[in-house]
Amino acid sequence: MVRKSIIASFVVIVLTCGNLLAQKIVVSVNDQPLNLVLSRLIKENNASISFNDSGLSHYRVTANSRFDSLEEAISFLINDLPLTYEMRGAVLVIFPKKSEKEQKKWTLSGRVIERGSAEPLPYSNLLVDNRGIVSDLMGNFSVSSETDSLFNIKISHLGYYIVDTLVAGSSQMNFELVPSSFGLSEVVIENSRVERSGQFGQKAGLIKLNHRIAGFLPGYGDNSVFNLLRLQPGILASGEQTSELIIWGSYEGHSKVVFDGFTIYGLKNFNDNISSFNPLMAKDIEVYKGGWDVTMGARVGGIVNISGKLGNINKTSFEFVANNMTLNALIEVPIAKKGSLILAFRHTYYDLYDPSDLSVLVKRNNDADTTNDADVVIKPDYKFRDLNVKYATRLGKNEDLFYVSFYGGVDNFSYHIDEIFRTSQLLKNTREENSQSGGSVFYGKRWSAVARSHFSFSYSSLRSKYFNDFKLVFPQISKVNQIEDKRTDNRLTEVSLKVDNSFSLGSRQTLETGAEIISNRVALVEDTFGVNYLNMQNKSPRLNMFAQDIIALGNRLSMKVGMRLIYSSLLKEVFFDPRLSMSYVVDEKWKINLAWGKYHQFITRSSVLDEQGNYKYLWTVCDNVEVPVLSADHYVAGTSFISSGFTFSMEAYLKNTDGLTRFIRSEVHDIQDIFYGKSRSYGVDVVLKQDVRSHSFWVSYSLSKTEELFTYFLNGKYRRAPQDQRHELKLAGSLNFDPFFFSADYVVGSGFPDFVYSQQTGSESTTYLKTYSRLDVSVVYQFLNRKLKGETGISILNVLNHQNFKLENFERIPAGQTSTINIYAEAIPFTPTLFLKIYL
Known part of the structure; x- marks a missing residue:
């Protein structure tokens, strides 16, 4: 058979x-x-x-x-x-014929959102079948596989519980992450942990911050994000300024803060205890210290990119915060199931200031010796308020993101001094008026599972006015000496129209392209003793184009190769910015990062030096005639090791910057000219961090050196830049004994150089300002019940009452966007602060 x-x-x-x-x-x-x-x-x-x-x-x-x-x-x-x-x-x-199996491809696309509010979590970290990717602004991601329809996916976002699961390929899925600060009475996550250690070493020169823990650190609530920033390696804390971050030795105006796609220039505020944007609006914070890719530009120093909230689409929510300085309120209102309107408002009530904290030094001589300086206690008239309005919604079946964000803020500061000394009477009336506005319109279109585009329009404007009337009256001889009578009006605007695209070319390759039309306009008017001394305005339109290829060479090595082209219509010239970065995963715990890039900047804050040794900074357009275009080369190498709540990260960097300008105006030395210079910054940042259950401890150390060389240096040698500090050590700890939270941080800095006179003679100075030291502590109580939820706490700043100085005391680096001539404010003394936060 x-x-x-x-x-x-x-x-x-x-x-x-x-x-x-x-x-x-x-x-x-x-x-x-x-x-x-x-x-x-x-x-x-x-x-x-x-x-x-x-x-x-x-x-x-x-x-x-x-x-x-x-x-x-x-x-x-x-x-x-x-x-x-x-x-x-x-x-x-x-x-x-041999059966050629049809090549199948399985695709998983999804969105990472917050449980409860359904708000997207931008730039979340994902590990899909041992391949690392990052979600976009809307929390969207897409991966493909040619071997299996099942995906092993691990999702983390700072301040949220990690999701680790196995899913089948799907066109669109939502992955919900639970915030860790919900409170134990509301939610319990079994066998899961909070992502807290992932902020270091993901990419070269990048720090990702958990904005949720910022409110539990010591300090004023209105400055909570910058309190967190100042504790990070490579960001200068000694000097206590927030309106202009000094990142890896950068100069005034070389770094920028971006909020919802538009530039925040920062307002002038006394003691720098009010940040330039509302911390209640922050959702995601990224700090690029150097070596960033071609998708970002416009600066040679550093970039802080802050994504704002998109709003609660499920229910109306409300937050209210009161502290020693300001009232702050935020409300989120759902609209048409997929949209949300956010309103946030801050306002100072100055009467709660202690006038004794506002100590001002008036320089009476022209040397670095302060033995003859006089302490004058003033009570300035100070008002600050700002407003955020944002509407966000999801459009179409893909729920494409659309939002409109607006910001406006004003800051008025004035004071009067009438003091009698031995032989003279000092009369001084100073007023500063600052206003800033900004806005953006964003639309993110998801064309398919492997292609998306982002369209955005942004606008920002800063206007800084400075008025100073300074007299010395000698009653015995009936003489009035008019020291200064100055009026300055500096305006800066920026308009940008941008599109960027991302195309997945396979399971291991992504192509990113984009273009931007951007224009900056600067106007400067200065009157001295009733005479129009300066009246200028200029603009700098540019076309930016970029492309970069992101390639995964196996599961361990990934590369990002890109080129950014900038055409300046003012200069009739094309600038090329090639950039390259690499990451190598030695094993699941150890990673090595490298980055190199060239960067250009077309507006700058030129320094103006007078014969008293005082500095002020004014925005100007780089025209390559009187003010050269800034250019810089970044070299970054780093490694990180993460295991069982322990994080070790070390980064070395080198930055060479060319195109610095300094205008010197001195009748005594018969100098009135623009001088050009360059700088070099190099150093090492080290971070050790340990998470023990719900507690966190970390220490960071920065060893750095920033030197500059200007054409007016007679010896032709590099010397220490005014913001140069050799050593800075930062320690911080946070204890979570829910509902009580205890935290403390301690910062020690080795001090800055003081070149009050040597800058005009060319001789080296051996004068160094004393070390910086500040210890802060806080305790927060969180109350959660059905009717009322919130937090209350107390912070004590500068517990040891160490006498520190703010960076504007050093004549080369003012704290804000406008100048402060001859007035020197002390840094924060021993200061208790209280706050109350209520949210519904």
Whole structure:
């Protein structure tokens, strides 16, 4: 039976033929089974053919032709069939073509959102089948696989519980992450942990911050984000300024803060305890210290990118915060199920200031010796308020993100001094008026699972006015000496229209492209003693284009290669900014990062130095005539090790910056000219961090050096830059004994150089300002019940009451966007602060 079955299913016919070369092969059949046609060929031509008789019986052929050879005849008969043949010796063997399996591709696309509010979590970190990716602003991501329809996915976002799961490929899925600060009475997550250690070492020069823990650190609530920033390695804390961050030795105006896509220039505020944006609006914070990719530009120092909240689409929520300085309120209102409107407002109530904290030093001599300086206590008239309005919604079946964000703030500061000294009376009236506005419109379009585009328009404006009337009256001789009578009005605007695209070219390659039209306009008017000393305005329109390829070479090595082109219509010149970065995953705990790039900046804050040794900074356009375009090269190398709540990160950097400008105006030295310079910054940042259950402890150390060389230096040698500090050590700890939270931080800095006079003589100075030291502590109580939820706490700043100085005391670096000439404010003394936060 078996034998018959075998014979029936497969018949091999082998016949030996004579010489067929002289014969013609004739095939004349009409709709006949192929096996029968082949059998006839064997009989009629004495051919040797091997084939599966039953298999070929399913194919029917038609032919009426003469062929020169057997192979030609067979090729014609099976031409349109899934069959092929080959010669094995003298036998022609026919067999089925190898089944080429259709290459399948499974795609998983999804969105990372917050549980409860359904608010997207931008720039979340994902590990999908051992491949690292980052979600976009809307929390969207997409990955593909050619080997398996199941994806092992791990999602983390700072301040949220980690999700680790196995899912099947799908067109769109929502992954909900639970915030860690919900409170134990509201939610319990079993067998899960909070992502707290992932902010260091993901990319070269990048720090990602958990904004949720900022409110539990010591300090004023209105400055909570910058309290967190100042504790990070590479960001200068000694000097206590927030309106202009000094990142890896950068100069005034070389770094910028971006909120919702538009630039925040920062307002002038006394003691710098009010940040330039509302911390209640922050959702995601990224700090790029150097070596960032081609998608970002416009600065040579550093970039802080802050993504604002998109709002609660499920229910109305409200937050209210009161502290020693300001009232702050935020409300989120759902609109049409997919949208939300956010309103946030801050306002100072100055009456709670302690006038004794506002100590001002008035310089009476022209040297660095402060023994003759006078302490004058003033009570300034100070008002600050700002407003955020944001509407965000999801459009279409893909829930594409659309939002409109607006910001406006004003800051007025004035004071009067009337003091009698030994032989003179000092009269000083100073007023500063600052206003800033900004806004953006954003639309993110998801074309498919592998392609998306972001369209954005942004606008920002800063206007800084400075008025100063400074007199010395000598009653004994009836003489009035007018020291200064100055009016300055500096305006800066920026308008940008941008599109960027991302295309997934496979499971291991992504192409990113984009273009931007941007224009900056600067106007400066200065009157001195009633005479118009300066009146200038200029603008700098530019076209930016970029492209970069992100390639994963296996599961360990990834590269990002890009080029940014900038065409300046003012200069009629194209600038090229190539950039390269690499990451190598040694194992699941250890990672190595490298980055290099070239950067250009087309507006700058030029320094102006007067004969008293005072500095002020004014925004100007880089025209390559009087003010050169800033250029910089960044080199960054780092490594990180993360294991079981322990984090070690170390980064080394080198920054070379060219195109610095300094205007010196001195009648005594008969100098009134613009001088040019360059700088070099290099150093190492080290971070050690340990999470123990819900507690966190970290220490960071920065070893750095920033030097500058200007054309007016007579010895032609580099000297320490005014913001140069060799050592800075930061320690911080946070204890979570819910509902009580305890935290403390301690910052020690080695001090800054003081070149009050050597800058005009060219001689080196050996004067160094004393070390910086500040210890802060806080305790927060969190109350959660059905009717009322919130937090209350107390912070004590500068517990040891160490006498520190703010950076504007050092004549080269003012704290805000406008100048403060001859007035020197102390840093924060021993200061208790209280706050109350209520949210519904």
